[in-house]
Amino acid sequence: GENVEQHPSTLSVQEGDSAVIKCTYSDSASNYFPWYKQELGKRPQLIIDIRSNVGEKKDQRIAVTLNKTAKHFSLHITETQPEDSAVYFCAASKGGGFKTIFGAGTRLFVKA
């Protein structure tokens, strides 16, 4: 079945450093890849997304890259800040956002 693998499960960085989270997906028909940030006890918040016709997208300190051939995509956070500490989920879906499968999540700690 459809599967999304995410690594690492935990990531600790110093404030100001970069953080990279990587995901791979199994369904080659997937065409929409959102990233969510979830703080404890709260709803997931969409932080950036990328569609299969694009290789890279950037929004201020956050960027996402997509390699369709290898079926993997990555989240890059630069100049990390303590408020970036949260759990980050990658996801993949078909139909431009229909029925999303989530990765296992990465717990990011940014140390001041």
Place this chain on the structure above:
Amino acid sequence: GAVVSQHPSWVICKSGTSVKIECRSLDFQATTMFWYRQFPKQSLMLMATSNEGSKATYEQGVEKDKFLINHASLTLSTLTVTSAHPEDSSFYICSALRRKGVAFEQYFGPGTRLTVT
């Protein structure tokens, strides 16, 4: 932006009773909503796809008779956990799909924390 609400935000019930959770899209119509459950420190697990005016589609391993889903209007889907047991205790999150051009965006509700004693 699009807003999705859930009610209640938390509920405690006794084993054997049923609990209903509501998911509403407040400022857009959603023909499709999704129900997820999330255990502590784990990912969101898709339980079912709720379709307005038709039967829900359940993921493998999810008991349709235990988790009843009703999507009676374009802004409301309900999840009823029947004969709840302590192992049903979890964080239940809904989401609603909003069409954006030829694609969709998914908006999440704030979640409902269910504790079964």
